[in-house]
Amino acid sequence: MSVPQLLSLIGFVLAGGLAMPSSALAQIPKRVGSTIQRSIEKKVGDAADKAVKCALGDKACADKAAKDGKPVVVTDAKGEVITDENGEPITDQDEAARRVQQPGEGVWRNYDFVPGKRVLRAVSLESQPVGRFPATDFRFGSGNMQVVELAGKKWLEATSNSVFQLELPDETGPSYSVEFSLKIPTANIGVALHFAPLTQALARNPHDYIHLYSRPGVYRQGRELSATYLPRIVGKEVAVKLQVDSGYAILYLDADRVAQVPTAQFPSTRVLEFRMSANARFPSYLTDVVVASGLDDLYHALTTEGAVTTRGIFFDIDSDRLRPESTRVLTDLVEALRRADSLAVTIEGHTDAQGDDAYNLKLSERRAAAVVKYLTDQGIAANRLRSVGKGETEPVASNDTAEGRKENRRVVIRAVR
Numbered sequence: 581m582s583v584p585q586l587l588s589l590i591g592f593v594l595a596g597g598l599a600m601p602s603s604a605l606a607q608i609p610k611r612v613g614s615t616i617q618r619s620i621e622k623k624v625g626d627a628a629d630k631a632v633k634c635a636l637g638d639k640a641c642a643d644k645a646a647k648d649g650k651p652v653v654v655t656d657a658k659g660e661v662i663t664d665e666n667g668e669p670i671t672d673q674d675e676a677a678r679r680v681q682q683p684g685e686g687v688w689r690n691y692d693f694v695p696g697k698r699v700l701r702a703v704s705l706e707s708q709p710v711g712r713f714p715a716t717d718f719r720f721g722s723g724n725m726q727v728v729e730l731a732g733k734k735w736l737e738a739t740s741n742s743v744f745q746l747e748l749p750d751e752t753g754p755s756y757s758v759e760f761s762l763k764i765p766t767a768n769i770g771v772a773l774h775f776a777p778l779t780q781a782l783a784r785n786p787h788d789y790i791h792l793y794s795r796p797g798v799y800r801q802g803r804e805l806s807a808t809y810l811p812r813i814v815g816k817e818v819a820v821k822l823q824v825d826s827g828y829a830i831l832y833l834d835a836d837r838v839a840q841v842p843t844a845q846f847p848s849t850r851v852l853e854f855r856m857s858a859n860a861r862f863p864s865y866l867t868d869v870v871v872a873s874g875l876d877d878l879y880h881a882l883t884t885e886g887a888v889t890t891r892g893i894f895f896d897i898d899s900d901r902l903r904p905e906s907t908r909v910l911t912d913l914v915e916a917l918r919r920a921d922s923l924a925v926t927i928e929g930h931t932d933a934q935g936d937d938a939y940n941l942k943l944s945e946r947r948a949a950a951v952v953k954y955l956t957d958q959g960i961a962a963n964r965l966r967s968v969g970k971g972e973t974e975p976v977a978s979n980d981t982a983e984g985r986k987e988n989r990r991v992v993i994r995a996v997r
Contacts, residue, residue, distance in 0.1 A: 633653055636662065654672075688907045691907040696874050699987050700749060702870045704734075709727065710726075712726060713725050714727055714736065719745040728865075745852065746851070751873075759821050759868075767814055769862050770792045775847055776851060782801055784801070787845055796808065796813070796838045805839070806831075806840055806841045827844055882923065882925070883995075893909050893910065900947045913993065917960050927965065928994060929970060932985035948967035
């Protein structure tokens with residue numbers, strides 16, 4: 581596997597919302613992880629050599645560089661270049677500020693998305709040949725689509741108005757999540773996601789759907805139900821995250837909650853239909869689709885069942901630094917432990933069977949310890965908490981499929997009886 585492909589895998593792992601031990605570097609041999617890390621460092625170094633380094637918050641520096649026609653990279657308080665989950669240097673000051681925030685800080689303070697607990701489908705295009713439609717992953721409907729590689733990551737590119745479907749092995753049930761990454765080229769060209777094949781006019785369609793363009797949100801029969809004007813997403817990669825919980829729907833693009841509908845009409849489904857608007861001059865891009873079912877009440881699961889499994893705790897690449905997208909699960913965990921004030925828990929980290937187990941084990945131990953530190957920083961007594969890394973020793977699904985490996989990369993919070 582080439583370094584660009586491995587970097588693509590890292591992007592899928594993190595954009596797809598895998599759980600605590602889910603960094604791609606934790607799932608491959610250490611020698612390969614080192615190769616990726618060197619590649620990332622070289623990429624950052626090359627970008628920094630060609631760009632103006634502007635400290636986080638130094639708008640004057642960024643404005644001057646833009647006026648001079650020079651590229652910019654943003655540095656943190658230590659002078660290190662801030663990167664995204666794929667190791668790409670970040671050039672936008674606002675995006676860099678979001679990247680360095682801790683869970684519960686700034687724009688992430690009210691972030692409440694949590695992925696479903698059982699992965700139904702996890703689609704990465706990393707192994708698909710460039711120039712072909714990925715028929716093993718999606719069902720072709722109409723239009724002109726092909727796999728392309730951009731900046732070391734593979735995308736499904738649409739160059740005309742196009743339709744494809746994603747089939748699920750089981751129905752989602754009333755509670756589920758859908759995640760994917762998206763790039764749209766202009767304010768009025770976007771992607772619509774329907775939760776059943778669209779066989780009639782929108783005005784007669786009985787189900788709600790999401791429409792993602794400069795005003796992304798939840799729509800009903802061709803009309804806006806809940807949406808937000810968000811022109812900054814044009815031309816940029818954004819993470820789309822939809823959570824449906826028995827009729828209550830929340831839609832995020834990155835850290836922005838763009839829609840919230842307490843009476844949404846999203847059905848339980850086995851088929852998702854994507855409709856991509858595009859043309860040869862303005863193509864649209866989509867990748868890394870993850871659909872998961874079921875949403876646990878963390879307090880109820882801990883106090884009645886004694887354990888809860890989550891994929892909603894995230895870390896930087898090859899690191900134990902908690903990412904801000906972990907806000908919802910960490911907040912729920914703190915609240916559950918405050919309510920059940922005599923409950924002690926063990927935080928377990930689990931990986932899939934790819935790569936070197938000793939390397940995976942050490943990283944999962946560090947990450948479990950980081951969760952414990954976060955909880956103690958929030959006032960939970962240290963004597964109620966214990967961390968342990970399990971590596972690949974306790975799989976819950978087959979490691980032969982992408983869905984199974986994603987199920988195995990998880991965090992288990994277990995009550996100590």
